Amino acid sequence: MPVLVVGSVALDSVETPFGKADDVLGGSGTFFSASASHLTTVQLVGVVGSDYPVEKLEPLAARGVDLAGLERADGESFRWRGRYRHDLNSAETLETRLGVFSHFRPKIPAQFRRAPFVFLANIDPRLQLDVLSQVESPKLVACDTMNFWIESRRPDLLELLKRVDLITLNDGEARQLTEQTNLVKAARWIMDRGPRYVIIKKGEHGAYMFHGSTIFFAPAYPLEDVFDPTGAGDSFAGGFMGYLARTGDMSEENLRRAVIYGSAMGSFAVEKFSIGRLLELTSTDIERRVRDFHRLVAFEADVAQARAAAGGVGHPVRA
């Protein structure tokens, strides 16, 4: 099943302790699409300026990303310039030029309107609401947001919450939105206002998925070399939604697995600049990392069961 994503398609200039990249593909829609395209077909809606190197999006099209909803407008493309210091935990924004993105009004092509899975990437909540008025009974709608909208568009964001099934946001944003320090309380606050599922991302510290009274936690993959954290969150969302769309299975067990696919895709995204690593991935790489995640957290709570599984023999302490 296809997943529809509405988000930014930008040009990023990034400095990390390991290097520098100028005017490379970026934006939430781009990272999401590159990630989700490994798992399902993607319908991308966004806008670029007349200066955008659209030929660089060809690898995405080749991977099954339908660009029919990518509008080309007169003017400059959305550009973001940022820097990461040595700890790589937070980006320092050096410059944001919205360009044509400042007048973006998403127009969902007729053939995208029945997409069963919809991801409203981090854009103005008014536009996110507008997208919802253009789609027809999706099975699952998820959204992302950021500090800027929480501050400046709170009423719209609260209206949006009523109309989405799931929201992904980071821990700082969850605390800002809910004014709750404790993330369990923050998640409940959000669920009380609409979404059945809340995913709180903690960057290098992993992610929680809340649903009713259950909590699932996925660690971040312990990489030795994080090259560029840009796009990790959108790649997470792409892996998560892509996996749900591919399987069409909304059981708790499958949602957990979707969180792991999201974490896996996020962990790949940070290994190179831009969508470089996402484009070169194979399905074998992805499946292997999902199994690595399993091995990272797996333990048998019940000793009797574990002993039975191991043939009843415990390993004695080495003297």
Added chain:
Amino acid sequence: MPVLVVGSVALDSVETPFGKADDVLGGSGTFFSASASHLTTVQLVGVVGSDYPVEKLEPLAARGVDLAGLERADGESFRWRGRYRHDLNSAETLETRLGVFSHFRPKIPAQFRRAPFVFLANIDPRLQLDVLSQVESPKLVACDTMNFWIESRRPDLLELLKRVDLITLNDGEARQLTEQTNLVKAARWIMDRGPRYVIIKKGEHGAYMFHGSTIFFAPAYPLEDVFDPTGAGDSFAGGFMGYLARTGDMSEENLRRAVIYGSAMGSFAVEKFSIGRLLELTSTDIERRVRDFHRLVAFEADVAQARAAAGGVGHPVRA
């Protein structure tokens, strides 16, 4: 099998956003003992001053903590006074009075010297080394440390590393010791210098156990109300070592379970001041929390296996 712990037995005065406690039982040896006593017998070595309310340790003795190694010296007991701000992430030390602890020279009673499991809690590495000269071929020796010793006793700490099987330390301490920002690299740096196992604790963000090329990650339990974080790390160590001593099984699978028992005991410790919550716990509480941890991270990496386990039926997407 018994576990021997050498550490501080102190009086803590703590302020948190939720309350205040004065001169309550504290110290690494105390938290470790209260925690481990749920899983095995504990031999505690430490020192208190003539002012120490030793009768308050009776509940520990009743739980099987052997206090024969608890020296009473003339002078004041070790006192720590600290405060936690709203985020509860780091203690602000308001006052430390070492008292009799400043002249502490651990004397391991003859009947403790053959303890198979030894935990050298956070004290001067020279004293930790001195303890090792007093014990006879333990099966597993683990140690903790802190920023103060990393700074002031580096050569002794490096000597200690050669002689322990396992070290627990927090992420900041691991980075300070190794001068590696990345925790995977930090753990390898430490393993190269002696310990076969390295546990890096990240507080509310969980803990890693490194061993050879394998990594295990345990989240922190997502509590809604953290009351007082004091002693969480020592309670973790008590749960971890206590579980290993109880089972005597050093297999990778069992070590993973021990990390979960440690995490469970750490999560209980923060629910009340001092060792209040640890003292009232039942084994049912502990087993339930271990199962909760399992549920928190469990997912089936292999869909085919998961489907088979579920009887071959996937839950369809709700329309």
